Amino acid sequence: MAPVPFYLRRASAFLAGREVSPATVREFIDIAASEIAPISDVRGAAAYKRALLRRLLFAHFLELYPDRVGAGDLP
Numbered sequence: 001m002a003p004v005p006f007y008l009r010r011a012s013a014f015l016a017g018r019e020v021s022p023a024t025v026r027e028f029i030d031i032a033a034s035e036i037a038p039i040s041d042v043r044g045a046a047a048y049k050r051a052l053l054r055r056l057l058f059a060h061f062l063e064l065y066p067d068r069v070g071a072g073d074l075p
Contacts, residue, residue, distance in 0.1 A: 008032045020065045022073035029057050 011032035018024050038049035061069045 006036070008035050010035055020061065020068045022069055025058065025061045025069055025073065029054050032057055 008031075011028055014028055014031050015024070033050055033053060036050070036053060038046040038053075040046045043049075044052075055074075058069075058074055062071065
């Protein structure tokens with residue numbers, strides 16, 4: 001979604017030392033979404049890019065922690 005990788009500092013700091021749970025993942029994703037400022041361009045609308053970030057981050061946790069996060073927990 002950007003020409004270079006973007007490190008989500010606040011979201012990463014939030015996760016440090018926390019147990020993975022649906023509530024933690026939802027809050028993490030909200031923090032991550034607040035750190036980005038997508039623009040609408042030929043690659044997609046800003047709203048689409050925000051939604052994509054949320055889904056990609058959730059998919060990451062769903063893949064790595066299927067016993068702690070389920071599809072019904074999608075933010």
